[in-house]
Amino acid sequence: MMINMFIGVIMAGSRQGVLNYSSKLESTQRLHFSRHRSQARHRGEQYLLTFEQYIELWADVWHLKGRGSTNYCMTRRDTSLPWCVDNCRTMLRSEHLTLTKSGRRSAPPPQTPFDEWEIPDEIKHRL
Numbered sequence: 001m002m003i004n005m006f007i008g009v010i011m012a013g014s015r016q017g018v019l020n021y022s023s024k025l026e027s028t029q030r031l032h033f034s035r036h037r038s039q040a041r042h043r044g045e046q047y048l049l050t051f052e053q054y055i056e057l058w059a060d061v062w063h064l065k066g067r068g069s070t071n072y073c074m075t076r077r078d079t080s081l082p083w084c085v086d087n088c089r090t091m092l093r094s095e096h097l098t099l100t101k102s103g104r105r106s107a108p109p110p111q112t113p114f115d116e117w118e119i120p121d122e123i124k125h126r127l
Helices: 002-013 024-042 051-058 093-101
Strands: 072-076 088-092
Touching: 024 051, 051 088, 072 093, 088 093
Parallel strands: none
Antiparallel strands: 072 088
């Protein structure tokens, strides 16, 4: 009777269909890869990286990955090309933000201040 209860506890604790990776690090890496690929596809960007290529690109700086300016992020050299090994690199987020703000990448055009707008005569009387 005790053996049956013990086996029942073991069977109840196992979850079928759940992937068990060799380490917590690999599990975290696969989660980040999956999110990265999903976000690229959501934005309509072609994604050609495999999990192994993704990890190889992050090899030296995985522990520095994050959202702070002193952390690292992955970016494409040419945003018109897909996410692939030859077009991707990891860099400091502060450097990435500098490139984005300088207009090297696609950034919105600067806004014209309201004072410089010409208001048509037929609308001026409403103001």
